[in-house]
Amino acid sequence: MFTTTKLFLLVTVFGTLSAFNTYAISADAIHYNFGEPASANDLKDFVSPLPDGRGLPAGSGTIAHGKQIYEEKCASCHGQKLEGGLGDRLIGGRGTLVNDDPKKAPIKTVESYWPYATTLFDYIKRAMPFYSPGSLTNDEVYSLAGYILSQGNIIKNNDPITSENLAKILMPNRDGFIPDHRPEHFKPADKNPQLR
Amino acid sequence: MTIFEPDHDHDTKSKLKIASLVEAEEAFLAKARISANSVYFSPNVGSAGSAKGIEHLQRPQGRRHFLASVAALAGSGVAGMALAQTTPPSPENKAPAGAVWRPVPEDATKTQGVAIGEDGGYGTRSQFETEVRWRFTTKTPFSSWSMTPLEHGVGIITPSGLHFERDHGGIATIDPATHKLFVHGMVKQPKKFSMSDVKRFPSISRIHFIECSGNGLTEWSKPTLKTVQGTHGLVSTSEWTGVPLSIILNEVGVRTGAKWLLVEGGDASVMTRSIPLEKAMKDCFLAYGQNGEAIRPEQGYPLRLIVPGYEGNTHIKWVRRIELADMPFMTREETSKYTDLLPNGKAVQFSMIMEAKSVITRPSGEMVLPGRGFYEITGMAWSGRGRIKRVDVSTDGGRTWKPAQLQDPILPVCQTRFRYPWVWNGKEAILQSRCVDETGYVQPTLGQLIDIRGLNGPIGSVYHLNAIQSWKVDTEGRVSNVHYY
Numbered sequence: 001m002f003t004t005t006k007l008f009l010l011v012t013v014f015g016t017l018s019a020f021n022t023y024a025i026s027a028d029a030i031h032y033n034f035g036e037p038a039s040a041n042d043l044k045d046f047v048s049p050l051p052d053g054r055g056l057p058a059g060s061g062t063i064a065h066g067k068q069i070y071e072e073k074c075a076s077c078h079g080q081k082l083e084g085g086l087g088d089r090l091i092g093g094r095g096t097l098v099n100d101d102p103k104k105a106p107i108k109t110v111e112s113y114w115p116y117a118t119t120l121f122d123y124i125k126r127a128m129p130f131y132s133p134g135s136l137t138n139d140e141v142y143s144l145a146g147y148i149l150s151q152g153n154i155i156k157n158n159d160p161i162t163s164e165n166l167a168k169i170l171m172p173n174r175d176g177f178i179p180d181h182r183p184e185h186f187k188p189a190d191k192n193p194q195l196r
Numbered sequence: 197m198t199i200f201e202p203d204h205d206h207d208t209k210s211k212l213k214i215a216s217l218v219e220a221e222e223a224f225l226a227k228a229r230i231s232a233n234s235v236y237f238s239p240n241v242g243s244a245g246s247a248k249g250i251e252h253l254q255r256p257q258g259r260r261h262f263l264a265s266v267a268a269l270a271g272s273g274v275a276g277m278a279l280a281q282t283t284p285p286s287p288e289n290k291a292p293a294g295a296v297w298r299p300v301p302e303d304a305t306k307t308q309g310v311a312i313g314e315d316g317g318y319g320t321r322s323q324f325e326t327e328v329r330w331r332f333t334t335k336t337p338f339s340s341w342s343m344t345p346l347e348h349g350v351g352i353i354t355p356s357g358l359h360f361e362r363d364h365g366g367i368a369t370i371d372p373a374t375h376k377l378f379v380h381g382m383v384k385q386p387k388k389f390s391m392s393d394v395k396r397f398p399s400i401s402r403i404h405f406i407e408c409s410g411n412g413l414t415e416w417s418k419p420t421l422k423t424v425q426g427t428h429g430l431v432s433t434s435e436w437t438g439v440p441l442s443i444i445l446n447e448v449g450v451r452t453g454a455k456w457l458l459v460e461g462g463d464a465s466v467m468t469r470s471i472p473l474e475k476a477m478k479d480c481f482l483a484y485g486q487n488g489e490a491i492r493p494e495q496g497y498p499l500r501l502i503v504p505g506y507e508g509n510t511h512i513k514w515v516r517r518i519e520l521a522d523m524p525f526m527t528r529e530e531t532s533k534y535t536d537l538l539p540n541g542k543a544v545q546f547s548m549i550m551e552a553k554s555v556i557t558r559p560s561g562e563m564v565l566p567g568r569g570f571y572e573i574t575g576m577a578w579s580g581r582g583r584i585k586r587v588d589v590s591t592d593g594g595r596t597w598k599p600a601q602l603q604d605p606i607l608p609v610c611q612t613r614f615r616y617p618w619v620w621n622g623k624e625a626i627l628q629s630r631c632v633d634e635t636g637y638v639q640p641t642l643g644q645l646i647d648i649r650g651l652n653g654p655i656g657s658v659y660h661l662n663a664i665q666s667w668k669v670d671t672e673g674r675v676s677n678v679h680y681y
Contacts, residue, residue, distance in 0.1 A: 105653035
């Protein structure tokens with residue numbers, strides 16, 4: 001615990017340091033002891049899995065159940081064949097990412113583009129269905145993820161989708177991402193600009 | 197309206213999106229062209245324009261018509277102002293959004309004005325000011341965006357009510373009395389904070405721009421939208437006030453090995469992004485203030501993360517939770533959405549810094565220069581890497597460049613206003629601005645960007661288009677969006 005004198009000294013030092021810096025924020029070593037400890041119960045409803053599967057809530061689902069939920073709650077926006085509509089297209093598009101044709105759009109779907117299966121669980125769980133977000137149970141979300149992955153030919157068998165095996169599913173575009181390499185180095189501008 | 201021919205073998209959604217945006221802008225322009233106060237006011241100029249129309253435009257009409265006002269000064273002056281006083285503010289005789297309609301006396305010096313306090317204690321803008329954000333006409337209004345009318349802006353601050361929006365699940369309505377911020381994960385003591393706890397911490401205020409990395413996505417392969425609001429309206433600047441994230445993280449104690457933090461919004465999309473811990477400790481803050489008052493609901497009331505210089509999507513609104521981890525969470529937004537797909541099939545990930553960019557806001561697309569003579573070319577420049585060092589302006593399509601004046605204050609990660617005096621000689625001109633930031637980065641031409649990023653589809657690699665913008669002035673003074681490089 002801090003004494004009043006120590007706190008005063010730290011506040012003085014911090015104030016002086018900040019005066020020299022107009023952009024970056026100086027590290028602040030003071031504990032103010034505001035707020036309260038968050039209990040496990042406070043945090044139990046939050047879900048945010050990591051790509052290696054840590055943080056996935058316990059549960060499992062089946063592709064058959066996923067099909068049933070999909071037709072009931074998802075097809076109106078994402079299409080009977082997962083072809084998209086009001087919501088994103090979910091399957092297809094493999095082979096379209098390599099493309100330098102301004103007239104043809106690459107097709108970015110769960111099947112062709114998404115690098116991690118855990119993202120599918122995470123997104124459905126937090127934000128879907130669009131008009132009643134957060135209404136699906138964990139088992140329902142595992143089922144839906146399984147159905148979408150099976151329709152995209154990413155999983156071939158009918159095994160249950162669980163918190164244990166979801167992160168192990170290898171997504172087709174797993175190696176499709178590269179780190180930010182900017183700032184880019186540009187060639188000299190064209191000396192003879194023209195209307196394009 | 198079809199901008200790009202539908203191709204049934206490929207996903208047409210992005211093409212339809214562009215068509216929707218063009219329609220939204222057209223609907224806006226149709227109203228603006230007949231509004232005397234709009235910078236786009238042009239009653240007698242048809243879509244094709246005509247010499248007769250231009251001649252008519254040389255007579256003063258709008259009170260605040262930026263370009264026509266030049267003619268008013270040069271020509272009939274006082275007569276023009278008298279004309280404006282008797283012009284109704286809008287054809288419907290109805291106040292625009294954010295204003296209250298009041299009858300206009302013949303002479304305001306001959307009668308008492310509106311009583312003090314009649315506004316209930318919170319002011320409104322003038323009933324003669326009509327600029328608004330316009331929305332991308334998605335099928336659902338809950339996941340959409342609205343754009344800032346940059347062409348009307350003066351100075352560097354965006355009025356809070358005109359700050360652009362991007363919402364993925366509507367605008368959350370949150371009572372600050374019950375709102376909680378949870379901080380947990382790789383920390384020594386998980387904690388929860390009420391809004392009054394958050395406001396007890398030492399605070400900072402910073403003037404920063406926020407730009408959506410999708411700003412300009414329609415403009416990769418051909419000039420598509422017509423106005424600067426359409427081509428550049430997903431950038432705005434506010435003064436933000438809040439508590440440094442480093443203070444909050446110190447309060448919970450970051451555990452060794454933590455490298456990233458997930459910031460989560462409390463809206464219907466439960467928006468999440470992973471932020472590098474190093475960035476969080478350097479300059480991020482949780483803002484509860486915007487331009488001297490509480491942050492607006494559509495900007496994340498009661499609490500929004502500010503990540504200076506990073507793409508707008510990382511500035512999570514309605515923040516309710518922060519979780520620390522040893523790796524990024526790979527959420528939907530940072531894998532399937534805000535990544536830059538290159539022609540070789542690889543996508544750049546965590547490309548979060550907004551590179552230096554500038555644009556001329558006046559004159560800009562769809563305005564009409566009423567005649568030869570003096571115009572002040574003005575616009576904005578900004579960089580996610582620091583301060584703007586220099587802005588050059590070209591009136592000949594980039595063959596020659598002259599330095600523009602920069603208006604103080606020139607702040608890091610903030611829009612900087614530039615000005616350049618210009619006398620139009622009545623000949624065709626291509627107006628461009630090019631900025632340099634304090635790291636020496638020079639704003640590229642669109643051709644240079646495309647050389648690196650390619651054009652994989654009508655909207656290219658979608659994000660981070662920061663190319664030099666070209667506005668063509670034709671011999672009749674009409675300004676249009678062109679690609680010139």
